[in-house]
Amino acid sequence: MVDTAPARVTDDPLSLPLTSPADEIGCDRILAAIDVGTNSIHMVVVKIQPSLPTFTIIDREKETVRLGNFCEKTGGLSKDAMERAIAALKRCCDIAHSLQAEDIVAVATSAVREASNGTEFLRRVKNEVGLAIDLISGTEEARRIYLGVLSGMEFHSQPHTIIDIGGGSTELILGTGEPHRFLSSTKVGAVRLTGQFISSNPVNEMEFNCLRAYVRGMLEPPTDDLKRHLASSETPRLVGTSGTIECLAALSAHDRLGFVPDPLNGYQIRYDDLVELVERLRHLTYTERLALPDMSARRAEIIVAGAVILQQAMELLGAEAITICERALREGLVVDWMLTHGLIEDRMQFQRSVRQRSVVKTAQKYRVNLTHGERVAQFAVTLFDQTREHLHAWGHLERELLWAAGILHNCGHFISHSAHHKHSYYLIRNGELLGYTETELETIANLARYHRKSPPKKKHSNYRNLPTKHHRQLVSQLSAMLRVAVALDRRSVGAIASLNCQFDADDRILHLVLTASRSGDDCASELWNLEYKKACFQEEFDVKLLPGLM
Structure with a gap:
């Protein structure tokens, strides 16, 4: 029999080991x-x-x-x-x-x-x-762009607005070098808008006006929202990233200086110069645009739309100039x-807990009982830790996903008590938790979905949405752990103080030794619920689960 040290639910659930060897x-x-x-x-x-x-x-x-x-x-x-x-x-x-x-x-x-x-x-x-x-997601893309810019530019604790114009979307970010104040992603991009609005060569008046009006309409909501995150005395510096903005900077520099600086990092485009540049570009044919300095064939096709996006963004933000930063998403x-590998301890340390902070923020948004959620999450990761190598070989990343699902498993109550596990799936999947990939979000949402009622089944569309057999196995096994953890706080009063797993490998028995928080409490409700919910765990791990109260 293998005996591991008990872990108490009062341990900090966010203290996840993130350092490298x-x-x-x-x-x-x-x-x-x-x-x-x-x-x-x-x-x-x-x-x-x-x-x-x-x-x-x-x-x-x-x-x-x-x-x-x-x-x-x-x-x-x-x-x-x-x-x-x-x-x-x-x-x-x-x-x-x-x-x-x-x-x-x-x-x-x-x-x-x-x-x-x-x-x-x-x-x-x-x-x-x-x-x-x-x-x-678009907001996760914006967060990582922010990290990239921070790695190449000093903010001196002053507000900076970052704009990144991509092929399909434009990201707007506000930050001071500390946690971001605002992230947004809008479906206006140079490739997308060229396909939607431009068919003439050069761009005719009607297409140009439609393009400009559309861009302004799409960018007004996020720019207004960004400005609401500024104090009345603050005037942020505008920073631009991406190939489109760098190309416009090269054209501007060639007009002003007669050459293109290398690198472009730190170069400024004045708004007035950009207005003149947009007017010139829209009257040039594709062949004439291609002949411009530092202009590739692909960029010449989409540069007019990209320039309009930048001009409208600067106008809406009231920016007189934009500074180039050559670091971005990559x-x-x-x-x-x-x-995530524990190699940064300095001014960006806040980002290492971005996942945990985002989960807690989402829990608060959906009025989750955080005390209960934290107990369930801690029971789940304790069970995970004490059965690792005996029953499973999942690692640190999977542990984090289980923790997040434990905190958020009941968030579906925000919509309705009935079938709240299904609502939890929807809210987690569409809540844009930061720091996670789409596959990780799908995994967390599925774990929460299966904390009660039916176990995972292939006929369920959300289970089929998982990309691989590996991910489906992950959900099946960790959701079984989550069911056990939920049962251990059945009354949401912290009746169970700690759990200790003792594994008998010969007989395939996992003894779950529980300690009550209060003397005289027989924890009958928790033990009854555990008997009801342990079937999935026993089936997934091919063990017999025997709970007992000390």
């Missing part, structure tokens, strides 16, 4: 980060120096694949675009491996999020390239990796 801290580490965007696939390969901590970019790769040119009939990624993307990703992975990258982190954004066959594309990449790509992926 000590013998790795002082070594330089190579990491590749890939951004699968609407217009292009970008990769940076960096050398991380954990002792500082900082990173240096040692290689950059970019290929324009135009995933955002959807098939009109299906609303999905076109076959040609997927083939171009897969070929580009293979080259990126070959380069990363040749540079001895220990890990490759990759995310997909607007185009893959919205495509009818986006999940199918991600499966193809996994099968044909061997690369797992995380699909992230570098944000690097910073996020460093944070």
Whole structure:
């Protein structure tokens, strides 16, 4: 029989170990980060120096694949675009491996999020390239852009507004270098709007006016919302990232200086200069735009729409100038990796608990009984920890997902008590928790969905939405743990103080030794509910669960 030390529910549920092994801290580490965007696939390969901590970019790769040119009939990624993307990703992975990258982190954004066959594309990449790509929400994209900008620019605790114009969406962020004040993602992007509004060459008056009016209408709500997060005395500095803004900066610099600075980092575009530039660009033919300095063929197609987005954003924000930052989402992926691997302890330390803080904020939003949620979460991770290696081999990431589901399992009560587990799935899946990928959100939502009533079944659409058999097994096993944890706080009064797992490997018996919080309490309600809910756990782990009160 294996006896492990009991863990009390008063332990801090947020104290998750996030540090790397000590013998790795002082070594330089190579990491590749890939951004699968609407217009292009970008990769940076960096050398991380954990002792500082900082990173240096040692290689950059970019290929324009135009995933955002959807098939009109299906609303999905076109076959040609997927083939171009897969070929580009293979080259990126070959380069990363040749540079001895220990890990490759990759995310997909607007185009893959919205495509009818986006999940199918991600499966193809996994099968044909061997690369797992995380699909992230627009607000999560904005958060990581913020991290990337912070890694390349000092904010001096002053408010900065960041704008990133992509192919399918535009992100607006407000922050001071501390936790962000505001994140937004709006479906206006240079590729998207070019396809929707521009068919003439050069752009005719009617198309240009329609484009400008649409952009203004789409950007007014997020810019107004952003300004509400500013004090009356604050005037934020505007920072621009992305290829579109860098291209406009290069054109502006060539007009003003006669050359293009290298790097562009720190260069400013004045609003008045941008207005003149937009007027010039809209009257040029595609061939004439292509002849401009630093203009690629693909960029020449979409630059008018991109310029209109920037002009309207600056006008709505009342900005007189915008400063270029060449670090954005890709570098944000690097910073996020460093944070989750315990390599950053300085001014961005707040970001390492972004998941936990986002979960608690969501719980408060949906009026969850946090005291109960924290007890359930702690019981769940205690059961997870004490049965690891005996009953399962899940790791730290899975532990975090279980904790989040434990906190939020009852959030569906916000909608209705009846079938609240199903409502919990919906609220978690659509609540835009920060710090998580789409697959991780789907996992947390499913765990909460199955904390009661029916166990996971293939006929359930939410269970089928999980991308792989691995994820379905994860949900089946961890939801069984969550059921046990929920039973242990049946009355929501903290009747159980601690649990201690003792595993008899010979007879496949897990003894669950429970300690009551109050002398004389027989915890009959909790023990009864545990008997009712333990069947899933016993089936998933092929053990007999025997609870007992000390």
